[in-house]
Amino acid sequence: MENKQHFKLAVIPGDGIGEEVIQEGLRVVDHLSKTSNKFTFESDYFPWGCEYYLEHGKMMDEDGLERIKNHDAIYFGAVGYPTVPDHISLWGLRLAICQGFDQWANIRPVEFLPGVEGKLNHPHKEKLNWVLVRENTEGEYSGIGGRNFAGRGPGKEVAVQSSVFTEEGCERVIRHAFDLAMKRDRKKVTSVTKSNAQQYGMVLWDEVFKRVSRDYPEVETDQWLVDAMAARFVLHPEELEVVVASNLHADILSDLGSALAGSLGIAPSANIHLDGRFPSMFESVHGSAPDIAGQGIANPIGTIGSAALMLEHLGLKQEADLINEAIRATTKDGILTADIGGTSSTREVTDAIISHISSKY
Ligand code: ATP
Ligand code: MG
Numbered sequence: 001m002e003n004k005q006h007f008k009l010a011v012i013p014g015d016g017i018g019e020e021v022i023q024e025g026l027r028v029v030d031h032l033s034k035t036s037n038k039f040t041f042e043s044d045y046f047p048w049g050c051e052y053y054l055e056h057g058k059m060m061d062e063d064g065l066e067r068i069k070n071h072d073a074i075y076f077g078a079v080g081y082p083t084v085p086d087h088i089s090l091w092g093l094r095l096a097i098c099q100g101f102d103q104w105a106n107i108r109p110v111e112f113l114p115g116v117e118g119k120l121n122h123p124h125k126e127k128l129n130w131v132l133v134r135e136n137t138e139g140e141y142s143g144i145g146g147r148n149f150a151g152r153g154p155g156k157e158v159a160v161q162s163s164v165f166t167e168e169g170c171e172r173v174i175r176h177a178f179d180l181a182m183k184r185d186r187k188k189v190t191s192v193t194k195s196n197a198q199q200y201g202m203v204l205w206d207e208v209f210k211r212v213s214r215d216y217p218e219v220e221t222d223q224w225l226v227d228a229m230a231a232r233f234v235l236h237p238e239e240l241e242v243v244v245a246s247n248l249h250a251d252i253l254s255d256l257g258s259a260l261a262g263s264l265g266i267a268p269s270a271n272i273h274l275d276g277r278f279p280s281m282f283e284s285v286h287g288s289a290p291d292i293a294g295q296g297i298a299n300p301i302g303t304i305g306s307a308a309l310m311l312e313h314l315g316l317k318q319e320a321d322l323i324n325e326a327i328r329a330t331t332k333d334g335i336l337t338a339d340i341g342g343t344s345s346t347r348e349v350t351d352a353i354i355s356h357i358s359s360k361y
Contacts, residue, residue: 007041007314010068010279011075012093014049016288017298018077024300024350025075025307031354032311032319035361039316044071050081050089050288059092065100073310074281077303080288091143094283099137101278103271104169105176106134106250107309108285110257113266113301114332117341124238128261132243133177134250136271138169139201141247165201165246170208176274177244178216184241188220189213192229192245192253205246226253233257258285258302263339265299268306270313282310296345299337301327304353326356 011026013019026043033039046068048060059079061067068074074097079089097103112128145161174191181189191209195202206223213221224232226249232239233256245253258267267285274280284302292298305327312320330352336342337349344352 004037005039005315007039007072008070009041009043009073009075009310010046010071011043012046012048012077014077014079014093014288015051015081015089016078016290016293017286018049018079018288020293020296020298020346021284021300021303022075022077024346025303027350028304028323028353028357029307029311031357032322035358036316036319036322038319039314043075044068048093049077049079050084053084053088053092054081059089060096065097068097069101069278071279072314073279075307075310076281076283078284078286078288080290082290095141095143097281098271101273101281102137102275103273103278103280104135104137105173105272105274106136107180107270107272108132108134108250108254108257109268109305109309110254110261112261113340114328115334115336116262116266116331124236125260127238130237130240130243130257131180132245132250132254132257133173133180134254135169135173135244135246137247138164138166139247163198163201163246163248165204167204167208170205171212174205174209174212174244175215176272177242178212178219181219181242182216186220186241187216187218188222188241189216190229190240190243191221191223192226192243192249193223194226194249196225202246209244229253230256233260254285262341263299264302265337265339266301266305268302268304268309270306270309272313280310280313282306282313296347297338298346299339300346300350301331304350322357322360323353325360326353329356 013022053059109131112125140163142164147159177189181187193202193205195206258264264286269285271281284306308320308323335344335352
């Protein structure tokens with residue numbers, strides 16, 4: 001076929017189940033590449049993560065960003081290790097990439113999958129289908145602050161952690177949420193803040209939200225405080241379409257959302273840079289899950305769904321849709337890992353997804 005696209009993926013499997021699920025995602029992409037005949041790809045592997053840290057004293061090489069800067073996308077497993085503090089593993093790799101490559105929107109779809117027993121057996125679970133848009137480069141995770149001010153004595157330490165909200169940072173992520181809403185059947189954007197208690201950054205966010213919303217008269221809007229929204233996620237998830245929130249708030253809400261849908265293991269995500277200078281990064285929402293690593297029972301759906309987001313980002317919407325349909329068909333058939341109530345292995349779930357994709361060609 002003419003115009004066959006070729007992609008270079010930077011693959012960072014990371015630690016724990018990260019390595020297991022990323023292999024499965026790549027199997028699906030490889031299968032699609034062969035059957036669709038629309039694209040080819042090559043994978044460059046980077047062994048960064050906590051194991052690497054324990055051996056080399058750093059999560060990634062100093063020239064790491066430089067080495068993956070020109071890839072078309074980054075496909076990321078998970079990082080985390082019981083003996084490495086989480087703030088080191090997070091800042092040393094994931095956040096270094098998100099911030100270094102200005103991946104300013106983190107997109108986290110939440111969808112009920114047929115056949116999955118949600119941990120919260122919600123009466124409206126079939127309608128659970130929303131996308132959370134998380135501000136991804138500033139806000140509460142700006143990394144600005146310090147400890148041990150003014151030589152205070154033992155037991156009197158003070159730590160300061162500042163949040164940074166810029167008008168441009170708020171605007172681009174809010175605008176992106178509205179653009180996503182415009183592509184959906186129900187056009188609605190919900191903004192979440194805590195502007196009653198945090199009167200600077202969150203109020204700026206609210207003002208920008210109001211201003212941007214005027215450019216999208218077709219889109220219904222509402223604004224909630226994060227505490228009330230946490231309750232709403234549980235009580236009325238069917239009311240949500242596109243939810244946009246700051247780095248911290250959306251981080252918390254997205255775990256809540258994936259738990260509502262059944263498991264952290266099924267939640268995909270994309271860290272998007274949209275201005276063309278840097279690659280975007282695709283990863284499941286869950287971590288390295290050391291408690292189940294090495295057993296072949298990790299749910300690969302979050303990572304396979306992230307591959308769908310990656311293909312869509314690379315212009316292969318049809319192939320992305322095929323993956324998502326195959327995931328739904330697989331869970332509907334009852335082929336489920338233990339976290340969502342089944343007994344299938346990681347491999348069996350992927351095999352089923354691949355065979356559903358095959359049946360479409
Ligand atoms: P990390 O420090 O890397 O974030 P964690 O254990 O704190 O690891 P997660 O890895 O997100 O956090 O796991 C939280 C819980 O969800 C664990 O009990 C884990 O087994 C479960 N879990 C996470 N991902 C999956 C998955 N893909 N399949 C099955 N269970 C999962
Ligand atoms: Mg964790």
